[in-house]
Amino acid sequence: MMDRIAALGRTGLDVIASLGRACQFLAGVVGGVPKPSVGFPLLVKQLYAVGVLSLAIVVVSGLFIGMVLGLQGYTILSDFGSEAAIGQMIALTLVRELAPVVAALLFAGRAGSALTAEIGLMKATEQLSSMEMMGVDPLRRVIAPRLWAGFISLPILAMIFAVVGVWGGMLVGVEWLGVYEGSYWGNMQASVDFVDDVLNGLIKSVVFGFVCAWIAVYQGYDCVPTSAGISSATTKTVVYSSLAVLGLDFVLTAVMFGNF
Amino acid sequence: MAQRTTEIIVGLFIIAGLAALLFLALQVSGLSPKAAGATYKLHANFNDIGGLAPRGRISMAGVTVGTIESITLDRETFQARVTMSIHKDVDNIPADSAAVIRTSGILGEQYIDISIGGDLESLKEGDTFYSTQSAMNLERMISNFASGR
Amino acid sequence: MASSAYISLNDVVFSRSGRRIFDGVSLDIPKGRITAIMGPSGTGKTTLLRLIGGQLRPDSGQVVVAGREVPKLKRKELYLLREKMGMLFQSGALFTDLSVYENVAFPLRVHTRLPEDMIRDIVLMKLEAVGLRGARKLMPSELSGGMTRRVALARSIALDPELIMYDEPFAGQDPIAMGVLVKLIRDLNSSMGLTSVLVSHDVPESLSICHYACIIADGKVIGEGTPDELRAHPSERVQQFLKGQPDGPVPFHYPNNDAASDFGIRGGGA
Numbered sequence: 001m002m003d004r005i006a007a008l009g010r011t012g013l014d015v016i017a018s019l020g021r022a023c024q025f026l027a028g029v030v031g032g033v034p035k036p037s038v039g040f041p042l043l044v045k046q047l048y049a050v051g052v053l054s055l056a057i058v059v060v061s062g063l064f065i066g067m068v069l070g071l072q073g074y075t076i077l078s079d080f081g082s083e084a085a086i087g088q089m090i091a092l093t094l095v096r097e098l099a100p101v102v103a104a105l106l107f108a109g110r111a112g113s114a115l116t117a118e119i120g121l122m123k124a125t126e127q128l129s130s131m132e133m134m135g136v137d138p139l140r141r142v143i144a145p146r147l148w149a150g151f152i153s154l155p156i157l158a159m160i161f162a163v164v165g166v167w168g169g170m171l172v173g174v175e176w177l178g179v180y181e182g183s184y185w186g187n188m189q190a191s192v193d194f195v196d197d198v199l200n201g202l203i204k205s206v207v208f209g210f211v212c213a214w215i216a217v218y219q220g221y222d223c224v225p226t227s228a229g230i231s232s233a234t235t236k237t238v239v240y241s242s243l244a245v246l247g248l249d250f251v252l253t254a255v256m257f258g259n260f
Numbered sequence: 261m262a263q264r265t266t267e268i269i270v271g272l273f274i275i276a277g278l279a280a281l282l283f284l285a286l287q288v289s290g291l292s293p294k295a296a297g298a299t300y301k302l303h304a305n306f307n308d309i310g311g312l313a314p315r316g317r318i319s320m321a322g323v324t325v326g327t328i329e330s331i332t333l334d335r336e337t338f339q340a341r342v343t344m345s346i347h348k349d350v351d352n353i354p355a356d357s358a359a360v361i362r363t364s365g366i367l368g369e370q371y372i373d374i375s376i377g378g379d380l381e382s383l384k385e386g387d388t389f390y391s392t393q394s395a396m397n398l399e400r401m402i403s404n405f406a407s408g409r
Numbered sequence: 410m411a412s413s414a415y416i417s418l419n420d421v422v423f424s425r426s427g428r429r430i431f432d433g434v435s436l437d438i439p440k441g442r443i444t445a446i447m448g449p450s451g452t453g454k455t456t457l458l459r460l461i462g463g464q465l466r467p468d469s470g471q472v473v474v475a476g477r478e479v480p481k482l483k484r485k486e487l488y489l490l491r492e493k494m495g496m497l498f499q500s501g502a503l504f505t506d507l508s509v510y511e512n513v514a515f516p517l518r519v520h521t522r523l524p525e526d527m528i529r530d531i532v533l534m535k536l537e538a539v540g541l542r543g544a545r546k547l548m549p550s551e552l553s554g555g556m557t558r559r560v561a562l563a564r565s566i567a568l569d570p571e572l573i574m575y576d577e578p579f580a581g582q583d584p585i586a587m588g589v590l591v592k593l594i595r596d597l598n599s600s601m602g603l604t605s606v607l608v609s610h611d612v613p614e615s616l617s618i619c620h621y622a623c624i625i626a627d628g629k630v631i632g633e634g635t636p637d638e639l640r641a642h643p644s645e646r647v648q649q650f651l652k653g654q655p656d657g658p659v660p661f662h663y664p665n666n667d668a669a670s671d672f673g674i675r676g677g678g679a
Contacts, residue, residue: 038519041263047270055273082364091288122505130502130561133462134516135491156277163280166288186324189290190317191369198284 022218028139029147029217042145050111050146050213051153055160057110058103062161065098066090066168073169074177083177087184088191090169095192095201096257099162101249104208107154108241112216115146116237119220120230128221143217150213151206158205200256207248212241299326299345303388304359309340310370310395312361317371318344325350328372344372354379360393370395415440415572415604416461421470423453423460430456431467432628438621443598443605445619447612449650449659452625454608455499458574461606462494463487475571492520495565495573499580501557503549503564509536510545513564520568535563539593555586562593572604573597579611587611591618612651616640624650626659 069090077083119142122128128138166188173179192198216237223233306312309331318326326346334341346353356377363370383389414437423431430453438444448454459465460472463479472479477490503512513532517523523531536542539559549557558578565573575594579587595618598605609615616622616636623633624647632639632647639647649657665671 044263044267044270047273048266052269052273055276084364085369095284095288125500125505126498126502127504129459129464130496130498131504132464133491133494133496134519135488136516136519137488153273156274156280159277159280159284162288163283185287188288190324190327191315192289193315194285194289198281198289202281 018222021222022214025139025143025218025221026214029144039145042141043148046145046149047153050115050149051156054107054110054153054157057106058157058161059164061102061106062099062164063168065102066094066165066170067172069093069098069165070169070172070177074173074179083173083179084183085187086169086173086179087186087188090173091166091188091192092197094162094165094169095197097201097249097253099158099165100201100204100208101245103158103161103205104154104212104245105242107150107157107209108212108216108238108245111150111153112212112237112241113234115150115213115216116220116223116234117230119143119146119217120223120225120233123221123223124225124227124230139221143221147213147217150216151209154209154212155202155205158208159202162201196257200252203256204249204252207252208245211244211248215241215244298348300348300351300385301329302344302346302353302383303386304342304344304372304392305334305337305339305388306342306359306361306392306394307339308394308397309342310361310363310397312340312342312370312372312395316369318346318374319371320350320353320374320376325374342372352382355381355383355387356390357383358391358393359389361395363396414438415475416606417471417473418457418460419471419473421460421472422468423456423465424468425456429628431460433470434625434628434630436623436630436633438604438606440604441598441602442620443594443607443618445607445609445615445622446625447608447610447615447622447650448625450610452627454610454625455576457625458496458576458606458608461574462491462496492516492568493571495568495570497558497561497565497573497575497578499577501549501554501561503552503557503561505549507549508545509541509547509549509552509560512549512560513545513567516564516567531567532563535567536560538566538597539563540589553586555582555589558582558586558590559593562590562597566597566601566603569601570603572606574606574608576608577610578607579609579614587614594618612653616651626650 070086073086073089074083077085077089119128122142128142131138131141170181170184174181174184219233219237219240223229312328312331314328314330316328317324318328326344329343329345331343332341333339342359353374354377356379358375358377360373360375361370362373416436416438418434418436421431421434422429434457436446446454446457456465460467461474461479463472463482466480474490475493477486479487479490482490503509504515507515510532513535514528517528517531521528533542533545536545539562541556541559541563544552544556544560549560552560578590578594582590591614594605594607597603607615607619616639619636621634622636622639624631624639626646632642632644634642640651642648642651646658648654649659655661
């Protein structure tokens with residue numbers, strides 16, 4: 001019995017210690033901003049690796065999710081004779097929820113895991129150590145550009161996701177199922193508010209981008225530098241990011257759209 | 261050279277993101293840069309607004325001509341006072357037009373439809389609709405029908 | 410001796426996750442010489458280099474490099490001190506996303522503001538010194554193990570350090586690559602006057618190039634001296650390590666209970 005309580009206590013302490021390490025790590029990364037002349041090319045390179053290379057999966061998923069929303073929405077709404085509201089339904093679900101959340105999940109799977117594996121491998125092959133021995137802080141040189149790149153990329157990806165989704169919904173709803181195009185856009189414009197819906201969705205994706213990138217680089221930096229350690233860190237990145245995104249989404253939705 | 265290509269691609273990526281945001285702002289949420297100055301306000305009093313809500317649609321002959329700005333309760337008449345903003349280019353609504361609350365579909369959202377009158381004068385900024393028709397209450401209709409009245 | 414010591418460790422104690430790795434190690438490394446630190450695997454030889462480089466802090470004791478006490482340095486001072494150190498990692502630790510040329514240029518770009526043509530000259534000079542000037546356009550993934558280490562060596566000497574530390578430079582190398590590395594380490598030492606610390610368990614190669622060697626086992630220095638002094642060392646453990654005998658003071662078997670009971674044979678019975 002006492003053993004179990006002790007084990008629980010130890011687990012709790014471990015969790016708190018690792019949270020503390022993660023925050024310390026974050027302070028180290030954000031605290032030291034490299035010189036723009038050095039930092040900018042590094043950031044651009046990471047924006048390419050993290051953002052641009054995730055574009056394909058985000059666009060394809062956005063298109064299909066928009067099309068599915070169009071199809072499902074039409075089936076249900078046509079029962080009530082209000083299939084014209086399909087534009088409103090698609091746009092609101094996408095802008096408020098699906099674009100930030102699904103883009104973040106895809107991002108964690110596509111870019112987050114890659115970041116973790118890359119940093120973990122750099123640790124395992126002593127690249128981070130050797131950088132330290134050369135008098136270069138790897139937190140600033142390696143980690144910071146990756147963190148910022150994730151932070152900047154995800155909102156962009158989420159916006160693109162939403163637009164492609166709206167377009168995919170139109171493809172199905174208007175082109176295929178014959179909803180009048182004017183009412184598709186008209187209903188959408190009447191019900192979607194820029195500040196309440198679009199900007200709140202954007203804020204969500206900014207938060208998710210930060211959390212996902214933080215988890216990814218921290219897991220990479222903190223991993224046990226062996227093949228098993230890297231693979232478990234990569235798994236953790238995807239699992240923790242997904243859980244964090246879904247949990248935070250609930251909190252943010254409650255704060256932004258809940259009426260209290 | 262490779263660095264430059266990367267920079268260009270990343271630049272395009274960021275532009276695509278901004279374009280997407282712009283699209284969401286203009287096309288999806290219908291935010292229009294001139295919208296702020298391009299409307300005028302009208303009022304209408306209703307006995308019962310049903311499920312009408314701010315940001316709802318105002319239409320004329322089925323065409324959206326404005327949005328509902330706010331809904332308040334008039335403390336003296338106990339009526340709902342709805343403030344609407346109407347697009348500036350629809351400045352010739354006849355003064356004897358009626359504001360009618362309608363429902364799109366059977367269970368769809370409620371909106372205000374302006375049924376056109378024949379007066380030569382037209383409503384100006386701050387005017388109130390003379391005649392209104394409140395929301396159709398499905399329950400009341402059914403009970404009226406059931407009791408044979 | 411004390412006056413010419415570039416690095417001196419004084420009664421260093423270091424433990425990691427409850428295990429005591431160094432238990433009072435004292436060691437002087439002379440300036441301008443090659444010192445070999447040898448010992449069986451798992452005795453924390455790499456840890457020793459990290460203590461010298463300031464990546465780890467000892468629990469107690471002093472680590473003095475170039476007259477400065479490393480564990481007490483502030484971050485900035487430590488990074489400045491590290492610019493005078495080069496370290497050759499076991500795996501080479503080349504940056505996999507940069508070409509050979511860029512890898513060698515990396516420390517120069519970070520720590521100096523030399524114009525590009527000067528960086529180019531230095532990089533090519535360093536690559537020439539390790540015989541890989543022709544390989545400058547290759548990526549690290551295209552290099553063999555021996556070449557990787559030579560590039561890493563060129564990178565560690567790019568800033569003309571005072572001290573260079575080699576972590577297992579010979580491990581897993583074919584005889585030719587090993588010969589090349591031995592020659593490079595010796596040449597660099599004599600031509601640049603570098604203080605070199607060599608961590609290895611390859612006894613013949615290490616003894617053939619070092620001026621001074623010490624053997625660490627079980628958290629302590631068990632023998633030190635010139636290669637000749639070590640070969641004549643009276644300690645049995647030193648002799649076992651140098652000659653590579655499978656059994657001796659360090660037993661062949663990991664500490665274990667009686668074999669008979671593990672195999673299920675009843676001792677002494679039928």
